[in-house]
Amino acid sequence: MRNAEVAQILYEIADLLELQGVEFKPNAYRKAARNIEEMAQEIEEYRKVRDLKDIPGVGEAIAKKVEEILKTGRLAYLDDLKAELPAGLLQLMDVPEIGPRTAMHLYKELHVTNLHELKAAAQEHRIRELKGFGERSEERILNGIRVWEMRSGRMLLGYAYPAGQRVEQYVARTAQVKLISLAGSLRRMKETIGDIDILAGSTEPERVMEAFASNPEVMESIVRGPTKSSVRLKDGVQVDLRVVKEDEFGAALQYFTGSKEHNVELRSIASEKGYKLNEYGLFRKEGGEVVASRTEEDIYGALGMEIMPPEMREGRGEIRAAQLGKLPQLVELKDVKGDLHTHSLASDGAATIEEMAGAAQGKGYEYIGISDHSESLKVANGLSPQRLRSNMEIARSVEERVGGIKVLVEAEVEILEDGRLDYPDEVLRELDYVIGAVHTKFNQGEGEMTERVLRAMGNEYLTILAHPTGRVLEQREPYRLDLDRVMDAAREHQVCLELNSYPERMDLSDLNCMRARERGVKVALGTGAHSIAQLDYMFYGVATARRAWLESGDVLNTMSLDRLVEFLAKRG
């Protein structure tokens, strides 16, 4: 059983307990679930060598339950909990504005057990008759259902970031805005974003709120207070704006950047030190005078630690590292010396090799890898060996014409159903390096898929495994693959795992990149760009690498051209 599946069961327990009005336990279960979900190792392996109680948040009781889950694949306790309440009640809590209290209340008073019945009850005006509810609450619930029905999931970072920047710049034009920043999960560069958070510093919040609401991209206003407003943009995404005084900006930025787990941890440290931390500042508990508030550096500094980049603030050990002065030197965009995965007109790209090389040179890259698809991927106009060779010649001549950039000729080679590569070795040998990728037969079983990928990695010409889990965010689950074995093989054969920066992929994920780093497997950054504009996706790939605590030395293409060539020669 996978860590995510174990965690899922614990999350479900938390939701059910919360529904029953049980205090504190839900959070205990969630904490344990989250730590299991994010473990570097499969919990089945972990159990063999260590005590489950060594996992933070897992004590006597949860350890026993996890044992039961791992042994039997299910948990009697969860079955019992489920038996006490209708299954659809959990679904109610997915509707914005409906929490555990409201869900339970509606169930007890109106016998509403699922979304369908909730909608009917609201439309028949039965909710407004309840004590504690009114016309407005009923409308709010109906609106919540509409939003729930409309929303297709979370927004991808690659699209949310530009949207956030647009709104930020719009608000920033207001004269009363002295300081402004993106905040929340967008500032932490999470791969998907629930809503966009923006923080402004100003002494005239009403004017800022006015400007915010006047943005032509705004469809409706959700809440409007003196310090907090929320709107929904025409494309459905929610944007929250907070306005604080300038000298509180640092405290507020820290607070609204989060994550929740990071903040909870930081607050308890503040409390241990005799302080109280909130969005207005760090205060002494006794007397209440301000200790720090103006900048984030001041806050973290007063708590006895270095400030860490927003991408790290996920409550994954960064606070401890900061206390010890052992924060990593995260990789930066400027460290990247070239894009290792791009496409040209020859297969399914939209630009010529010359145009791609010119754009790469304009970015200050030392090299670019042109990796068109291999022959069997017909939908992408995959190249026959003959066309591949003519592509190589074009690349050489481009190199001479454009100058100042090395064009590496490679290919994104299909890993066939049985793990063979789509070109014979004598063709692979001619390439500067080889990227292997799975684009077909996603539905193989875990054993079959793992063997397929391992066999391909055993090919001496394979340098990089592209988008190793095959997921497409919000669309397709990763294929069934034993990633632990793949990572072990990657280390053994010196194969690099790709962090494909295409917003829909972002594969490996931040957590999987962390696992790669811990195992000493190098990560190769590539955009999979099909056009010149998409070369910019490198920015998001670097951000994800930073979320994985990767340093420049963990990433293949921070190498200079000379070192890269040396590295490739050693392999092939």
Next chain:
DNA sequence: GCCGTTTTCGGCCCGACTGTTTTCAGTCG
């Protein structure tokens, strides 16, 4: 249910906003 250089028992982050309230409960982030 978990956890501990203030605790092995008694805590468990904290504040804004909304709606239905005469002082607060629920939700959200």
